[in-house]
Amino acid sequence: MTLEELAERQREFIAARDWEPFHTPKNLVMALTGEVGELTELFQWLTPEQAARAGADPDLRPKVSDELADVLLYLVRLADTLDIDLIEAANAKIDRNEHRFPAAAGRAALRRVPKD
Amino acid sequence: MTLEELAERQREFIAARDWEPFHTPKNLVMALTGEVGELTELFQWLTPEQAARAGADPDLRPKVSDELADVLLYLVRLADTLDIDLIEAANAKIDRNEHRFPAAAGRAALRRVPKD
Amino acid sequence: MTLEELAERQREFIAARDWEPFHTPKNLVMALTGEVGELTELFQWLTPEQAARAGADPDLRPKVSDELADVLLYLVRLADTLDIDLIEAANAKIDRNEHRFPAAAGRAALRRVPKD
Amino acid sequence: MTLEELAERQREFIAARDWEPFHTPKNLVMALTGEVGELTELFQWLTPEQAARAGADPDLRPKVSDELADVLLYLVRLADTLDIDLIEAANAKIDRNEHRFPAAAGRAALRRVPKD
Numbered sequence: 001m002t003l004e005e006l007a008e009r010q011r012e013f014i015a016a017r018d019w020e021p022f023h024t025p026k027n028l029v030m031a032l033t034g035e036v037g038e039l040t041e042l043f044q045w046l047t048p049e050q051a052a053r054a055g056a057d058p059d060l061r062p063k064v065s066d067e068l069a070d071v072l073l074y075l076v077r078l079a080d081t082l083d084i085d086l087i088e089a090a091n092a093k094i095d096r097n098e099h100r101f102p103a104a105a106g107r108a109a110l111r112r113v114p115k116d
Numbered sequence: 117m118t119l120e121e122l123a124e125r126q127r128e129f130i131a132a133r134d135w136e137p138f139h140t141p142k143n144l145v146m147a148l149t150g151e152v153g154e155l156t157e158l159f160q161w162l163t164p165e166q167a168a169r170a171g172a173d174p175d176l177r178p179k180v181s182d183e184l185a186d187v188l189l190y191l192v193r194l195a196d197t198l199d200i201d202l203i204e205a206a207n208a209k210i211d212r213n214e215h216r217f218p219a220a221a222g223r224a225a226l227r228r229v230p231k232d
Numbered sequence: 233m234t235l236e237e238l239a240e241r242q243r244e245f246i247a248a249r250d251w252e253p254f255h256t257p258k259n260l261v262m263a264l265t266g267e268v269g270e271l272t273e274l275f276q277w278l279t280p281e282q283a284a285r286a287g288a289d290p291d292l293r294p295k296v297s298d299e300l301a302d303v304l305l306y307l308v309r310l311a312d313t314l315d316i317d318l319i320e321a322a323n324a325k326i327d328r329n330e331h332r333f334p335a336a337a338g339r340a341a342l343r344r345v346p347k348d
Numbered sequence: 349m350t351l352e353e354l355a356e357r358q359r360e361f362i363a364a365r366d367w368e369p370f371h372t373p374k375n376l377v378m379a380l381t382g383e384v385g386e387l388t389e390l391f392q393w394l395t396p397e398q399a400a401r402a403g404a405d406p407d408l409r410p411k412v413s414d415e416l417a418d419v420l421l422y423l424v425r426l427a428d429t430l431d432i433d434l435i436e437a438a439n440a441k442i443d444r445n446e447h448r449f450p451a452a453a454g455r456a457a458l459r460r461v462p463k464d
Contacts, residue, residue, distance in 0.1 A: 029152075033268070084180065089185035094125060160375055241439075258391050
């Protein structure tokens, strides 16, 4: 399934429940924050070693999977309401990053440039 | 392009720069927070009406597109390091939501249930 | 009670439970994100009018108060572990903002400068 | 200076610039998210050891101090617009936590209870 098909499934789900009025850009950005907060809570007290094994932990894996899903769903919904193609935007960003961070520069570049 | 192909493109980009040591689950969750923060800053002072038109605003649209891309890229990367299939997780979540929020109940259900 | 006294009360609470090892800067920054996420969830689906009345709503007020408290507690704890005086830092920031945003310029300045 | 006095200083700063219309609860919650995002970006790629020394790092300390100030300022402003006393709320929360997490139980309690 593509992201476009996922967005279409969401559109039908939301229309069937009459939820469009709630899905304004500001509300969806806030919902995204809420879900990233829930995802963060799963990792905050873990040691780096425990966090590295989270995908293989039978208790944590379904919880993490569920929160990742929530983040994706609000992200896809927000992009859909703004008529922005996420895959196209992500590829354009990697294209730019390939110029900003030439491969040879390696880790040093990451240290110099504090954010994407 | 599918999310799996996007994840593969990222893997190559990161390997070429020797950035894997930075991409621990805790660091990536934090990077996701940073990008959602940048996305939020684009919307925080807009009126609901201005926010609703953000996708059509020639100044805002590329900025929003860029931040949405960053959120997607860290989300895909995080899921990839945890070996979790985002599309499968998202569909499983909608499946569950179809039971939690029957279509007939409409908006009332949203009000009763505080979070997804 | 001052923030310094609140930080001291927290220090005793945490020491009595042997929680210091968990309170690393990265973990506390993540905990702050989690709490801001919970606070955001209380407001995300409210209309601007409902949100404006949240402090007077008998159901919402204690929930909002509780989440604001959690954000403050992790913020104070994080500053304490880094030996940074929050009140001093906040006043220094307002001092700088008084120069960045001269009072006469009014709202126009907010529009030009996208973030604090 | 107390938090109440800081809130009063902010009130005057904001009134002098005619910014009250922007400071709705939803906008301030979003601004808080933006600032926590900026704070997180300072820590996201640091090792736990680097993060533990952030308060003593001559380059990082002023940046961290500045972002902590921004988080406090929006938190105090949000509480002020909702007429909630942050210090009282924080003490009420610690009172409850003293019952939820008896001191003798120690770290085990933290592991069992996923969030504050």
